[in-house]
Amino acid sequence: MRAFFDSDLWWSFTRSPVTVLSAVTAFVCIAGAVFAPWLAPHNPFDLASLQLLDAFKPPAWSAEGDLAYPLGTDDQGRDVLSAIMYGARVSLLVGFAAVAFSTLLGVTLGLLAGYLGGKVDALLMRIADIQLTFPGILVALLVDGIVRAALPRDVHDQIAVFVVIFAIGISNWPQFARTVRGSTLVERNKEYVQAARVIGLSPLRIMVSHVLPNVMSPVLVIATLSLGFAILAEATLSFLGVGVPPTQPSLGTLIRIGNDFLFSGEWWITIFPGVALIVMVLSVNLLGDWLRDALNPKLR
Amino acid sequence: MTPMLETQDVARHFDVSRPLIQRLLAREGRRTLRAVDGVSFAIPKGSTLSLVGESGCGKSTVARLVVGLYPPTRGRVLFDGQDLAAARADRRQRSRMQMIFQDPYASLNPRWRVADIIAEPIRAFGLIEGRAAQMERVGELLTQVGLSPLDGQKYPHEFSGGQRQRISIARALSSNPEFLVCDEPTSALDVSVQAQILNLMKELQARLGLTYLFISHNLAVVRQVSDRIGVMYLGRLVELAPAETLFTTPRHPYTRALMEAIPDLEMTGRARTPVGGEVPSPISPPSGCAFHPRCPLANARCKAEAPRMLPAGEAQVACHAVEEGRAAA
Numbered sequence: 058m059r060a061f062f063d064s065d066l067w068w069s070f071t072r073s074p075v076t077v078l079s080a081v082t083a084f085v086c087i088a089g090a091v092f093a094p095w096l097a098p099h100n101p102f103d104l105a106s107l108q109l110l111d112a113f114k115p116p117a118w119s120a121e122g123d124l125a126y127p128l129g130t131d132d133q134g135r136d137v138l139s140a141i142m143y144g145a146r147v148s149l150l151v152g153f154a155a156v157a158f159s160t161l162l163g164v165t166l167g168l169l170a171g172y173l174g175g176k177v178d179a180l181l182m183r184i185a186d187i188q189l190t191f192p193g194i195l196v197a198l199l200v201d202g203i204v205r206a207a208l209p210r211d212v213h214d215q216i217a218v219f220v221v222i223f224a225i226g227i228s229n230w231p232q233f234a235r236t237v238r239g240s241t242l243v244e245r246n247k248e249y250v251q252a253a254r255v256i257g258l259s260p261l262r263i264m265v266s267h268v269l270p271n272v273m274s275p276v277l278v279i280a281t282l283s284l285g286f287a288i289l290a291e292a293t294l295s296f297l298g299v300g301v302p303p304t305q306p307s308l309g310t311l312i313r314i315g316n317d318f319l320f321s322g323e324w325w326i327t328i329f330p331g332v333a334l335i336v337m338v339l340s341v342n343l344l345g346d347w348l349r350d351a352l353n354p355k356l357r
Numbered sequence: 358m359t360p361m362l363e364t365q366d367v368a369r370h371f372d373v374s375r376p377l378i379q380r381l382l383a384r385e386g387r388r389t390l391r392a393v394d395g396v397s398f399a400i401p402k403g404s405t406l407s408l409v410g411e412s413g414c415g416k417s418t419v420a421r422l423v424v425g426l427y428p429p430t431r432g433r434v435l436f437d438g439q440d441l442a443a444a445r446a447d448r449r450q451r452s453r454m455q456m457i458f459q460d461p462y463a464s465l466n467p468r469w470r471v472a473d474i475i476a477e478p479i480r481a482f483g484l485i486e487g488r489a490a491q492m493e494r495v496g497e498l499l500t501q502v503g504l505s506p507l508d509g510q511k512y513p514h515e516f517s518g519g520q521r522q523r524i525s526i527a528r529a530l531s532s533n534p535e536f537l538v539c540d541e542p543t544s545a546l547d548v549s550v551q552a553q554i555l556n557l558m559k560e561l562q563a564r565l566g567l568t569y570l571f572i573s574h575n576l577a578v579v580r581q582v583s584d585r586i587g588v589m590y591l592g593r594l595v596e597l598a599p600a601e602t603l604f605t606t607p608r609h610p611y612t613r614a615l616m617e618a619i620p621d622l623e624m625t626g627r628a629r630t631p632v633g634g635e636v637p638s639p640i641s642p643p644s645g646c647a648f649h650p651r652c653p654l655a656n657a658r659c660k661a662e663a664p665r666m667l668p669a670g671e672a673q674v675a676c677h678a679v680e681e682g683r684a685a686a
Contacts, residue, residue: 248464252525255424255456256478256532257445270468 069351076347079340086337090145097139098125108134113318116325129325132318137325140311141333147307148334151221152288158226159287160280163233168272170234171241172264182238185231193286194293196228197221201299217302225290229283236279240272274352281345285338292334308334359438360399361536361568362423367432368592369393369418373640390640392418394592395432397666400585402535405562405569407579407600409615410589411636416572417459419589420540423570424456436536452482455529459541461521465513471524472509475499478532498527502557519550526557536568543578555581576619580604588612591639591647598672608674610652610684646677654678 061067070076089096100106111134117127128137170181188196201224205213213220244250245268253263288308294300295309296316303310308330315327374380374387393415400406408416421427423434425445434441436454444450455478458464465474475495478484485491496506502523513521522542529537539558543551559582561567573579579586583600588611596609607613634651637643646664649655656677664675678684 248458248460249466251421251426252456252458252464252528253477254426255454256481257448257451258481267466271466 066351070347073347075343079343079347082336082340083344086145086333086340087149089142090149093139093142093146097136097142098127099136099139101135101140101143110134113323115323116329128329129323131314131326132323137311137329140306141308141330144306144308144311144330145333145337147218147301147305148288148291148309148337151218151225151291151301151307152284154222155225155229155287155291156280156283158222159229159283160233160276162226163230164237164269164272164276166230167234167237168241168264168268171238172245172260172268174242178238181234185234188228189231193225193228194290197224197290197294198297198299200224200227201294205299214302214304217300218305221291221294221300224294225287228290229286232279232283233276236275237272240275241268244268244271278345278349278352281348282342285342285345288334288338288341308337358402360435361402361437362570363399363435363438364397364419364423365433365435366395366397367393367419367422367429367434368395369415369422369427370430388640391592391642392639393422394639394642396589396592396594397432398587398594398597400536400568400570402568403562403566404584405571405582407571407573407583407586408589409573409576409579409586411574413636413639414589415592415639416574416589417540420456420538420570420572424454424538448482452478452484452532453534454536454538455532455534456538456540457522457525457529457542460545461518461525462545464525465521465528467513469512470509471499471511471513471516474513474524475509475528475531478528482532484532494531495527498531499524501530501561502527517550518546519553522546522550522554523557526554526561530561530565535566536570538570538572540572541574542571544573544575551578558582576615588615591637591642593647594666594675595648596672596674596676597666598674602671606670606672608669608672608679608684609676610654610678611648646675652678654683656683 070080094100111123111126111130112132114121114123114126114130114134116122116129117124122129126136126138128141130136131140166181170178191199201220204220204224208216241264250263250267253267291300291307292309292312295307296313298313300309301307306314311330312327312334315323315325315330318324318326369392371390371392372387373390375383375385380386396415396419398406408419410416418427422429423436423441425434425441428442436444436450439450465471472492472495475498476491479491479494485494492509495509499506499508504520504523504527508516508520508524513524516524525542542558543554546554555578558569562569569582571579571582580600586598586600586603587594588596588603588609590611596603596607596612598608603612604616607616637647637650643650643660645661646652646655646659649659652659658677662677664677664680666673666675667680669679674680676684
């Protein structure tokens with residue numbers, strides 16, 4: 058722990074007010090989402106507590122506002138703030154899980170391609186190239202469409218969250234694979250890897266214990282930056298109605314539902330989830346940018 | 358007695374062709390780089406053979422061939438009388454050979470503690486069981502190379518180049534090897550540190566009875582450590598001789614040119630005759646003797662016919678001029 062506070066990383070962190078601010082914001086967002094059941098003023102999924110009379114209440118600071126609903130209510134009388142906190146939970150869950158999945162897949166394939174080279178490398182990288190010619194969101198839509206068509210409706214609803222995680226994860230692996238492959242090509246020819254080969258270690262063991270630890274710092278950066286992408290991708294899918302089921306609304310679902318009321322004057326139902334999404338993704342991306350610069354020895 | 362290591366006409370070619378489509382467009386064939394093209398030598402147990410030569414002459418490739426990092430394109434490598442591929446398949450035999458690398462900044466994994474780096478061969482070969490016993494051995498090895506056992510807890514970046522090379526040596530010794538391949542172990546170090554490392558290596562050889570294959574481009578370094586020296590030019594051995602013989606009576610014109618180039622006090626101010634021209638490309642080597650475009654003694658036979666290694670006194674030399682007596686000794 059002391060080593061961490063002594064490190065260059067911590068020093069560069071404290072020197073960048075924007076980074077500190079975005080770290081605090083990201084922390085607040087994540088904490089608000091994770092502890093939503095204890096922090097949120099209402100439970101938007103508890104049908105018994107919903108009052109249709111409270112529907113379409115504007116935010117608390119306007120004339121007809123109610124302090125019990127700081128950011129107003131939607132068409133069912135649900136508290137928008139609570140819905141955002143619960144929705145961010147789903148968004149973050151999908152985001153983190155999708156990034157974890159694409160990291161695992163991308164790092165594994167990138168390591169294999171870079172270390173083994175030859176035909177394995179050519180094959181994997183061509184697949185990555187082909188996939189990179191499609192926008193990530195299109196790949197995710199395609200995967201979701203295939204799964205939706207292949208599975209019966211009720212089965213699909215049960216596993217919808219996993220389908221979204223898989224779809225977003227699979228659309229993002231080439232980034233990781235390419236970066237890891239590049240660093241692996243450099244590390245593979247270093248003498249410490251040759252020293253390990255001289256004593257006859259297996260390629261798998263060399264990849265895992267020697268090469269992997271030395272290619273992970275760029276992965277950390279991409280993973281942070283991809284978290285923003287994954288959250289946005291999930292929101293996009295949900296906005297288009299192909300993401301998580303409406304029983305577990307994410308931020309994207311909230312924006313879509315609120316969108317229907319935008320022109321009848323109830324702007325808060327869609328604007329606040331949208332602002333929450335922007336703030337969350339922006340803070341995560343700013344953190345990622347800082348991490349990229351801080352870990353890049355050439356920019357020090 | 359079987360030599361520790363023997364190579365028989367060993368060669369290693371690399372395919373350096375351009376990608377298929379470019380090759381078809383430019384209408385050119387495959388291109389091979391003959392990094393090593395038929396090298397034979399033997400290293401008796403307990404002795405040191407050095408290979409010297411300019412950059413790109415294939416000496417590092419020979420080092421990688423004899424530890425099995427590259428399979429040979431042609432010829433055989435025998436380790437203690439056994440074919441290298443078979444020897445490397447056997448864990449016990451494999452543990453008898455180790456390698457020390459040139460760049461002390463790249464040869465130690467930056468994310469590992471020094472103790473784990475040194476203990477890696479011990480663990481890979483299952484030589485000592487139990488962490489406490491392994492760490493005790495690591496401490497011994499660190500002491501043996503002139504470092505403190507406490508240094509094991511540090512990371513490589515906390516050490517200087519010379520200290521890192523000591524760590525590399527400790528690691529190489531950890532599997533109790535008999536044969537060490539040293540690929541330019543001192544060329545990345547300061548001159549004062551070079552001497553320390555060389556002395557350490559000689560001392561270890563005397564104490565542990567090690568056999569060395571020593572790769573270097575520095576003749577002064579080579580003279581200090583070698584029993585026999587092989588001079589390489591463009592993937593081939595041109596002269597193989599006992600160390601002192603090579604320095605007192607160099608026979609091959611290339612060896613002579615190298616000797617001429619060693620700076621010394623007596624020669625200060627006097628004109629030198631530099632070797633003319635550049636080293637030819639190993640992708641398209643000259644016909645006949647590879648050295649003929651730069652050789653002062655070259656004639657028509659040198660252009661046409663590649664010389665073979667023939668005994669000349671205590672040495673073996675691959676040169677038509679030496680064979681015919683045209684080179685005044």
